[in-house]
Amino acid sequence: MNFWRKLEKPIIGLSPMDGVSDASFRFITAKYGEPDVITTEFISVDGIAYGARNIFNDFIYHEIERPIVAQLFGIEPEYFYQGAQIVCELGFDGVDINMGCPAKTVARRGAGAGLIQNPELAREIIRATKRGVVDWFEFGLSKSINRKTLRELSSIKNTLAELGTKFDKEKRIIPVSVKTRIGYDQESVEVWIPEILKESPVNITVHGRTLKQMYQGEADWSALTKVGHIINDYNEELDEETRITYIANGDITSAEVALEKLQQSGADGLYIGRATYGNPWIFENIREKLKNNDYVFVEKTLDERISVALEHCDLHHKLNEPQGFVQMRKHLAWYLRGFPGAVKLRVDLMKTNSPDEVRHVLSLHKVAY
Numbered sequence: 001m002n003f004w005r006k007l008e009k010p011i012i013g014l015s016p017m018d019g020v021s022d023a024s025f026r027f028i029t030a031k032y033g034e035p036d037v038i039t040t041e042f043i044s045v046d047g048i049a050y051g052a053r054n055i056f057n058d059f060i061y062h063e064i065e066r067p068i069v070a071q072l073f074g075i076e077p078e079y080f081y082q083g084a085q086i087v088c089e090l091g092f093d094g095v096d097i098n099m100g101c102p103a104k105t106v107a108r109r110g111a112g113a114g115l116i117q118n119p120e121l122a123r124e125i126i127r128a129t130k131r132g133v134v135d136w137f138e139f140g141l142s143k144s145i146n147r148k149t150l151r152e153l154s155s156i157k158n159t160l161a162e163l164g165t166k167f168d169k170e171k172r173i174i175p176v177s178v179k180t181r182i183g184y185d186q187e188s189v190e191v192w193i194p195e196i197l198k199e200s201p202v203n204i205t206v207h208g209r210t211l212k213q214m215y216q217g218e219a220d221w222s223a224l225t226k227v228g229h230i231i232n233d234y235n236e237e238l239d240e241e242t243r244i245t246y247i248a249n250g251d252i253t254s255a256e257v258a259l260e261k262l263q264q265s266g267a268d269g270l271y272i273g274r275a276t277y278g279n280p281w282i283f284e285n286i287r288e289k290l291k292n293n294d295y296v297f298v299e300k301t302l303d304e305r306i307s308v309a310l311e312h313c314d315l316h317h318k319l320n321e322p323q324g325f326v327q328m329r330k331h332l333a334w335y336l337r338g339f340p341g342a343v344k345l346r347v348d349l350m351k352t353n354s355p356d357e358v359r360h361v362l363s364l365h366k367v368a369y
């Protein structure tokens with residue numbers, strides 16, 4: 001089943017963000033923003049192949065997040081083959097291949113955005129991932145998957161069952177997609193995008209920066225518009241069932257910008273990353289604006305933001321207890337901005353280690369609860 005083609009356009013999705021979009025963040029975003037599609041943080045295929053416990057925790061998700069896509073990164077086609085099978089076994093709606101991460105630890109090995117320089121390998125990885133999905137559908141899990149990986153798989157299935165996630169509802173062939181950038185050290189979409197198209201991933205998401213730019217400067221929307229033309233030309237030869245969807249991404253900060261960039265790029269949709277920090281409502285805002293251009297978004301009150309921040313805290317604590325609270329602190333800072341006393345409050349929240357401590361600090365600052 002290819003959910004990408006069934007989504008109403010324009011598709012507005014949550015961009016994957018390592019260290020940010022973990023299961024608790026995605027749950028809150030799904031509940032209060034309802035993006036059309038959600039992607040996990042990138043997950044190492046090496047870690048999957050070796051059965052690393054901390055890697056498997058990245059597979060935790062809730063039913064409310066559907067359609068949810070698991071994103072994989074690495075360099076070994078065989079590991080992508082195995083990783084795709086694990087993603088299928090865990091009931092995800094799609095599998096995405098990271099060809100955009102600029103981090104030195106990833107790209108210098110040739111993974112992530114490093115693959116832009118090695119299109120042959122990039123194509124082999126897409127083929128291996130697709131094969132993993134189809135073979136899993138026809139024959140079940142491959143014998144090449146090691147025992148430690150199978151143990152972690154079984155443990156994460158128990159966790160998903162406890163959370164009420166229906167990971168084993170139906171056996172289906174899930175779509176394989178790619179997320180990438182506009183080039184390595186310079187924009188090269190006219191060469192790079194056709195290489196990916198040769199393997200017909202079901203969806204291509206493009207972030208409008210090169211690897212070299214990391215997250216600096218502005219996203220290049222003229223390059224993203226060029227990608228729109230390349231993919232539209234490619235699709236012209238195809239029927240509805242086989243056409244590739246295109247998601248453009250980079251610096252969407254408001255509903256107004258979203259509208260403008262959708263029109264400019266000819267994309268089927270947008271992915272939103274950093275603008276979701278402390279603001280799951282951005283999806284609601286964009287959706288309403290698309291329906292009615294006169295729509296004016298009413299900012300959430302401080303009480304509403306605190307209530308959601310605490311719900312996020314509680315879930316984060318439940319899923320990551322006890323060592324993981326440090327990761328939650330930045331989210332608190334993002335939710336609680338723009339009111340008198342916010343700076344001092346944020347300083348104190350940065351020292352908290354549990355939801356109880358957060359509630360205590362909030363009460364000391366007399367902002368709530």
Ligand SMILES: Cc1cc2nc3c(=O)[nH]c(=O)nc-3n(C[C@H](O)[C@H](O)[C@H](O)COP(=O)(O)O)c2cc1C
Binds near residue numbers: 015042207250251
């Ligand atoms: C903290 C952080 C982590 C990211 N992690 C990933 C990732 O795991 N996989 C991925 O494909 N992109 C990742 N990205 C890139 C974003 O998905 C997105 O492409 C980029 O931030 C541009 O979109 P934005 O301007 O809406 O934030 C990350 C970005 C940030 C800021």
